Amino acid sequence: MIHTxxxxxxxxxxxxxxxxxxxxxxxxxxxxxxxxxGWTQERRLSSExxxxxxxLPFSPFKFVLVIITLSALFNAVISHFGETVLFSLPExxxxxxxxxxxxxxxxxxxxxxxxxxxxAAFTVLNxxxxxxxxxxxxxxxYYPVAVITSIAITFIPNATxxxxxxxxAQAIRGHRVRGLRGWLPLIMPLLVGGLERALGLAEAMTAxxxxxxxxxNQTSQTRLGMVLGLLMLxxxxxxxxxxxxxxxxxxLMILGITLIAAMLWSIGRSVPRTNYNQEIWRFxxxxxxxxxxxxxxxxxxxxxxxxQSTLHYNPYPILNLPGFxxxxxxxxxxxxIPIFIIKPK
Amino acid sequence: MISFQxxxxxxxxxxxxxxxxxxxxVAPGTLALVIGESGSGKxxxxxxxxxxxxxxxxxxxxxxxxVNGLDPVQAxxxxxxxxxxxxxxxxxxxxxxxxxxxxxxxxxENFALPAEEIRMRVAEVLDLLSLKALRYRRLETLSxxxxxxVAMATALVMRPxxxxxxxxxxxxxxxxxxxVLETLVRLNRTLDLTVLLAEHRIERVLPFADQLIxxxxxGNGGISGPPRQVFAQTDITPPVVTLGKELGWQPLPMTVxxxxxxxxxxxxxxxxxxxxxxxxxxxxxxxxxxHDLEVHYGNQIILDGVNLDLQQGEILVLMGPNGAxxxxxxxxxxxxxxxxxxxxxxxxVDISNKRMDEICRAVGYLPQDPxxxxxxxxxxxxxxxxxxxxxxxMDAAGEQEADRTARALLERLGLINQADxxxxxxxxxxRQRVALGAITVTKPKTLLLDxxxxxxxxxxxxxxxxxxxxxxxxxxxxxxxxxxxxxxxxIADRAAILKQGKISSCGDTSRVMRSSVRFTPQIxxxxxxxxxxxxxxxxxxxxxxxx
Numbered sequence: 001m002i003h004t005x006x007x008x009x010x011x012x013x014x015x016x017x018x019x020x021x022x023x024x025x026x027x028x029x030x031x032x033x034x035x036x037x038g039w040t041q042e043r044r045l046s047s048e049x050x051x052x053x054x055x056l057p058f059s060p061f062k063f064v065l066v067i068i069t070l071s072a073l074f075n076a077v078i079s080h081f082g083e084t085v086l087f088s089l090p091e092x093x094x095x096x097x098x099x100x101x102x103x104x105x106x107x108x109x110x111x112x113x114x115x116x117x118x119x120a121a122f123t124v125l126n127x128x129x130x131x132x133x134x135x136x137x138x139x140x141x142y143y144p145v146a147v148i149t150s151i152a153i154t155f156i157p158n159a160t161x162x163x164x165x166x167x168x169a170q171a172i173r174g175h176r177v178r179g180l181r182g183w184l185p186l187i188m189p190l191l192v193g194g195l196e197r198a199l200g201l202a203e204a205m206t207a208x209x210x211x212x213x214x215x216x217n218q219t220s221q222t223r224l225g226m227v228l229g230l231l232m233l234x235x236x237x238x239x240x241x242x243x244x245x246x247x248x249x250x251x252l253m254i255l256g257i258t259l260i261a262a263m264l265w266s267i268g269r270s271v272p273r274t275n276y277n278q279e280i281w282r283f284x285x286x287x288x289x290x291x292x293x294x295x296x297x298x299x300x301x302x303x304x305x306x307x308q309s310t311l312h313y314n315p316y317p318i319l320n321l322p323g324f325x326x327x328x329x330x331x332x333x334x335x336x337i338p339i340f341i342i343k344p345k
Numbered sequence: 346m347i348s349f350q351x352x353x354x355x356x357x358x359x360x361x362x363x364x365x366x367x368x369x370x371v372a373p374g375t376l377a378l379v380i381g382e383s384g385s386g387k388x389x390x391x392x393x394x395x396x397x398x399x400x401x402x403x404x405x406x407x408x409x410x411x412v413n414g415l416d417p418v419q420a421x422x423x424x425x426x427x428x429x430x431x432x433x434x435x436x437x438x439x440x441x442x443x444x445x446x447x448x449x450x451x452x453x454e455n456f457a458l459p460a461e462e463i464r465m466r467v468a469e470v471l472d473l474l475s476l477k478a479l480r481y482r483r484l485e486t487l488s489x490x491x492x493x494x495v496a497m498a499t500a501l502v503m504r505p506x507x508x509x510x511x512x513x514x515x516x517x518x519x520x521x522x523x524x525v526l527e528t529l530v531r532l533n534r535t536l537d538l539t540v541l542l543a544e545h546r547i548e549r550v551l552p553f554a555d556q557l558i559x560x561x562x563x564g565n566g567g568i569s570g571p572p573r574q575v576f577a578q579t580d581i582t583p584p585v586v587t588l589g590k591e592l593g594w595q596p597l598p599m600t601v602x603x604x605x606x607x608x609x610x611x612x613x614x615x616x617x618x619x620x621x622x623x624x625x626x627x628x629x630x631x632x633x634x635x636h637d638l639e640v641h642y643g644n645q646i647i648l649d650g651v652n653l654d655l656q657q658g659e660i661l662v663l664m665g666p667n668g669a670x671x672x673x674x675x676x677x678x679x680x681x682x683x684x685x686x687x688x689x690x691x692x693x694v695d696i697s698n699k700r701m702d703e704i705c706r707a708v709g710y711l712p713q714d715p716x717x718x719x720x721x722x723x724x725x726x727x728x729x730x731x732x733x734x735x736x737x738x739m740d741a742a743g744e745q746e747a748d749r750t751a752r753a754l755l756e757r758l759g760l761i762n763q764a765d766x767x768x769x770x771x772x773x774x775x776r777q778r779v780a781l782g783a784i785t786v787t788k789p790k791t792l793l794l795d796x797x798x799x800x801x802x803x804x805x806x807x808x809x810x811x812x813x814x815x816x817x818x819x820x821x822x823x824x825x826x827x828x829x830x831x832x833x834x835x836i837a838d839r840a841a842i843l844k845q846g847k848i849s850s851c852g853d854t855s856r857v858m859r860s861s862v863r864f865t866p867q868i869x870x871x872x873x874x875x876x877x878x879x880x881x882x883x884x885x886x887x888x889x890x891x892x
Binding site: 197 | 443463483718784
């Protein structure tokens with residue numbers, strides 16, 4: 001098992017890289033690295049399982065392909081810039097009419113690559129980390145919120161499976177979706193079943209000693225402190241925008257964050273709860289973190305021997321080949337480190 | 346340990362009490378089985394033990410309940426959760442997180458026990474329930490039996506004095522059910538744990554039960570006592586007990602082993618099975634033919650060359666362990682899954698590549714969860730919707746005709762008085778029949794049923810069996826997938842067993858059911874040299890011998 005914070009570091013590095021570059025070559029490389037980590041993780045989970053069901057209710061690969069295709073098509077019909085005209089839609093079509101260009105198609109596909117990459121990175125995290133590890137990141141002061149989040153995350157795959165059952169059950173009685181009303185036989189059993197399940201879960205949690213009143217005791221002082229902290233944070237941010245008020249603004253923001261953290265700590269103390277399974281930070285977690293730092297450094301820091309101009313790419317006005325710095329390409333491989341730690345059984 | 350004194354309870358807005366005037370005592374270390382028809386108040390009684398009734402349900406409770414000296418009403422479910430572990434029918438519905446270890450530790454973390462103690466208790470309970478190998482597994486990857494054991498672990502980690510289980514084996518195949526019950530008995534004996542469990546499949550639990558609590562017997566609130574004493578006063582009895590009562594065996598046998606003591610006298614006079622004439626079914630061409638069917642999920646082979654025939658006017662029962670591929674087979678027949686190889690022929694036509702709505706006019710399929718089908722405002726409307734789905738837009742005359750057809754079927758299903766009721770307000774058995782109506786209203790020639798007796802009481806099972814026999818006699822071909830061995834014995838014309846994607850045996854019900862110990866009904870185990878499968882068979886056979 002890789003430490004939760006090491007995974008969070010990996011996620012942040014993937015997101016930073018995805019959001020900084022628009023170069024399709026780097027984006028494709030990042031997506032490939034994420035996919036390889038995800039594939040290794042899924043293989044490991046499948047090797048543990050005796051059941052035949054898929055670990056994810058849909059194919060992430062197909063989903064990413066759909067995102068890229070839809071994004072490319074959407075941009076192509078909305079944006080009519082670019083010099084390589086493929087064909088034209090009639091001008092009388094509102095918004096859509098005009099030339100459909102290769103550049104607009106490429107720009108949309110690049111945006112799709114970014115969106116697909118973000119989705120894939122979160123999917124890998126979902127496969128890699130148990131819900132409990134993610135929920136532990138929520139401050140203890142909001143313990144009921146953490147429990148609700150945990151239930152919500154585990155509820156989604158269940159609801160997806162339930163929807164699949166309902167769709168099949170309706171199909172075998174000859175149902176086909178025609179118009180909005182056609183969704184009723186699918187949505188109604190899902191809603192009612194979801195409510196029944198929620199009630200069942202609430203009963204089970206009551207039987208296991210969970211009471212909804214167990215949230216942190218918010219006294220009037222802590223409430224006031226939270227409001228003050230938020231006001232300071234907001235005020236500091238506003239001050240930063242005014243000429244000469246930058247330093248004061250940052251100071252006020254730090255004060256506000258400290259006050260909010262202190263209030264959360266104070267409320268959290270009144271929540272009687274144990275985190276029994278403290279994770280141990282091992283050498284391998286360090287390696288994952290180093291890999292992530294390498295990726296972030298290559299994409300973010302002004303390192304002299306790296307050609308960061310290749311990170312930027314614009315297919316307009318005419319499609320051209322993107323540049324590629326092998327050093328950035330090599331640094332991206334830092335995302336692959338989890339593969340060497342996750343071993344299928 | 347548990348005591349009920351004149352306990353009655355009514356749910357809010359309910360006209361009649363769910364339980365009435367219950368008096369019972371359960372001693373420490375007892376394994377008590379609660380029986381009764383659906384709606385007799387079994388779940389209500391169980392929920393009184395940890396205070397879920399009335400704290401969670403609302404309603405008014407009269408009388409005194411004491412559990413280990415505590416009053417659950419005063420103490421609240423939070424306090425009672427340390428004394429009473431509660432396990433629900435569907436373990437999946439009670440899980441909060443996604444990993445075995447986290448799920449077990451959830452309640453202890455909630456009670457803020459020291460981390461060291463939580464670690465110790467989790468390790469202890471993993472060991473006790475043989476769950477060590479599953480410690481880091483995701484819950485969705487576990488089998489039904491494994492999930493039920495995890496649910497037990499989540500309750501036992503609180504070190505309760507009482508364990509309450511609401512139909513814990515209803516979704517399990519005979520082997521998994523046996524494993525779960527064996528674990529339960531081991532806990533009961535080694536930890537001196539008091540166990541209170543409700544179950545419809547009495548024959549599974551009875552061999553282990555010290556005490557029987559029968560609810561709503563002949564209008565009484567309930568009776569409690571040693572199983573022999575209680576069975577003498579109730580009609581809900583497993584086959585061996587039914588036979589014992591009919592033949593006046595004393596003391597009344599509770600298990601097959603106890604019943605064998607009464608056999609020598611009969612056995613010496615019983616003709617061997619080959620001399621008993623078995624009814625010869627008319628040989629007609631099979632209506633449904635499954636040829637060499639192969640289905641894959643990724644790299645895994647789920648069905649591996651399945652061949653099966655189903656004739657008109659026949660009930661074929663398909664049994665097999667959880668995960669053997671039974672549901673996959675049914676889903677493939679109706680076109681929900683595409684086979685990698687093989688074909689399905691219905692009425693001489695290859696339906697493997699047909700559209701699903703075309704297939705479903707010839708082959709009706711009732712999935713495991715009837716709730717997935719029901720969404721309309723009334724039972725009648727559910728049937729009408731299926732007719733409209735198949736017929737497209739109907740004119741006034743068509744609507745009238747459809748209404749007549751739907752009402753006639755509801756009459757037959759025994760639901761005509763519930764025609765205008767909201768389906769989800771009906772009992773489990775009635776809901777099952779509405780779903781069956783929604784499937785069969787198009788009069789398919791073949792009917793496939795997947796575990797239709799889940800959660801059904803004895804009476805509901807009997808009415809379902811009667812309905813299926815009626816359709817069978819009219820020429821319908823019925824393929825029934827079930828774990829319910831006793832129902833299979835009662836209803837099957839032929840039986841088949843599916844194991845690891847292959848049909849391991851198929852043919853004469855008696856021969857197939859005797860081929861695997863897990864699928865052998867009680868009467869067949871009691872009279873191994875005969876063809877008898879049900880108490881009724883045995884009674885007729887024995888009376889013939891002695892007359």
